[in-house]
Amino acid sequence: MQMLNVSYLEQIDKFRNLQLTLGERWKTVEMFDNSDADILIIPSLSIDQRELRKIEGCDHYEERLLFSLIRLQNPRNRLIYVTSLPLHPSVIDYYLQLLPGIPFSHARNRLLLLSTYDASLKPLTQKILERPRLMERIRQALRLDKSFMVCYNATELEAELSLKLEVPLYAAAPDLQIWGTKSGSRQIFAQTGVPHPDGSERVWNELDLAEAAADLWERQPSLKRMVVKLNEGISGEGNALLDLRPISSLAPPDGSRSERVAAMKERFVTMRFQAKEENWENFSGRITELGAIVEAFVEGEIKRSPSVQGRITPSGDVEILSTHDQILGGPDGQIYLGCRFPADEAYRLQLQQLGLKIGRNLAQKGALERYGVDFIAVDQGDGQWDLQAIEINLRKGGTTHPLMTLKLMTNGRYGLSTGLFYSQQGRPKYYIATDNLQKERYQGLLPNDLMDIIAHHRLHFDTGTETGTVFHLMGCLSQFGKLGLTSIGDSPQQAEEIYNKVVKVLDDETPTKNNNFASLSEYALPITWDGCSC
Incomplete structure (x- = not known):
């Protein structure tokens, strides 16, 4: 990595010193979550582009961090969101209108949308670095003493952008990303005594x-x-x-x-x-x-693929955020399609304990922000499950935005003692989420068409009952017939009913073609094999 014409070690030192200001500014979780801040969102998927291209519609995955607009609930926060191509205005309007208790115009005035207008096969962060004038515009829009940067995953590109903008990056440093690879994960499991294949x-x-x-x-x-x-x-x-x-x-x-x-x-x-x-x-x-x-390969007649998510704060504290049962598909059930929240009560508390051990190990190594751990659970009978850790993700994952959607819509809290999420009224909430509701018949639907369907059939989230569906990845719909959604209910059964209603309505509203996927009932638990969240 060549940044600012200094040696690699000096660059790492400068980057880490800049990151240290996060802990100096926000010494507690409460201060960080409720602060007066300018937040720069860089939703770049800075991973191997040939591997990324295996995911259909990956060009639109920059939309998955739009849940970050939740931070505009704090009337003192401002947010800059940068994308490769401009986002459809109706998509932004959709998210801002979901913000409870905040006037649309007030939130919109605190949101700056920028684009590189570049559809090339490069990570977004690289595109930004190639545009000095865009970087200067970003820098001028930020209050540097109150700013931090959030990304999908942190590489040398994000570190370079952080240094050039003088904005600390809230993510695990690039030299720590090894712990989020397959081989690095296995080393962490061995160090922490977490069972793994x-x-x-x-x-x-x-x-x-x-x-x-x-x-x-x-x-x-x-x-x-x-x-x-x-x-x-x-x-x-x-x-x-x-x-x-x-x-x-x-x-x-x-x-x-x-x-x-x-x-x-x-x-x-x-x-x-x-x-x-x-x-x-x-x-x-x-x-x-x-x-x-x-x-x-972990054998077993009844298997599931649960995961646990956590966060490492700037002060070094580790907190568990959620557990999920992942929904998998593909030739051998290895491809991540979606998730159910929470994970089965038979093992969700055990997942939390193992997740804390791994999170504390990562925190000692200097990691920050989100991490997730994927497991294989094998039914041993009599209510006992054997858990084997498979992989650590040191980045945002496929379970990040559904959980943040739930928090956005209910302003509730996660209960560590039960592993459940409670609304402000104390009701447990459940959801089913996917990035992969995909059918050929949906191709050609524009975001505005989807909005019409949502309004006509009342598929939107009901703030009174705190149930319903929130949509994402709407940019994938027209070209790929692909859509993401999070269906929230007061029980697992209700969440699935809400999900299946959405599928039925979309099917009824679109011409009949050969379907790639049907309702989520096709992916009902028990889930076989392992996968990793994207």
Whole structure:
């Protein structure tokens, strides 16, 4: 990284010193959440762009941080939101009109929307850095002594922008992002004593991967399947499933190690890849660039994929924010589609305990802001579940915006003793959320068309009952027929009923075509396999 023409170590020191001002300004959680601040939102998905392109409609995922408009509830806060392309005005109006107790015009006057007008395949942060005049406009709009920057994930690009703007970044520093990779996550699990599947360290080529797989098979001769994961794959798109059963005759238990390694290399080409149109030739090339791990597949007749989310504050405190049961799909149930809140009561408190251990370890390493941990839960009978940690996400994830939507709409609180979220009236609230309600028949619907449908069928969130649906990713709708939503109810059943009503109305309002997805009932728990939140 070359920033300000100084050495890398000096750059890191300057970046960390700038981050330290967060803790100096806001010494407690209450001060930070209720402060008078200028908040710069950079929703750049600064990850490997070839892996990102595996997600349909990813160009519009910059919209997922629009939940940050919740901070305009504080009448003293101001917010700058930068995107690659301008956001549709009706999308912004939709979010601002959801703010309870704040006049629309007052909130709108404290929101500055900026765009690079650049649709190229580059991270948004890079586009901003390439536009000095845009950076200067951002800088002039901020009260630097009261500003901080929020992003989807933190890389050297975000660190460079933070330094050039002189605005501290509220996120884990780039040199800490290793702890959010597949291999780094495994190291944290080992350090904290959190149960996780047997597996390997990161490898960089086909031969080392075959040797790591052979070693794993030798340690666990009864293993039926393994998972090969790109070290920085997202949403399960970088995963591949290796079935060992067809090759057991090629490498019998009493066979040599070289036989096992050869058998592994031979079968890599036949792995089931989770990303569409993926193949071994391309996948193996990504290994040399990103690295990969191999991990034991967690077997079980009844399995789920729960997760826990937390936050590390500028003062170093760790708080648990939520637990979820993830909704997975794809060829082998490895692709993240959505989530249910909260996670099953049989293991949600255990998830919180494990999440706290991991969060405290990350805090000691200097991490900040959101983190999430994905698990596999296997039913052991008699109400007992075995939890195995799979991955840490040091960034915003697929469960971040639904939870913030719930907080936005109810102004409620999370109860650590129960793992439930309560409205101001003390009612437990539940939701189902997805980024992936996608059907061919929805293609061609404009954001304004969606607003008409919402109004006509009264699909909007009802502030009186605090139930209903909040929509997001509306920019994906016209081209990809893809939409995100969070359906909130007073029970899990009501949340699902609200969700399914939305699907039925959209189906009825659109011409019949070949559907890609149907109602969420297709993804009903128990959920199999593991995935990671994007």
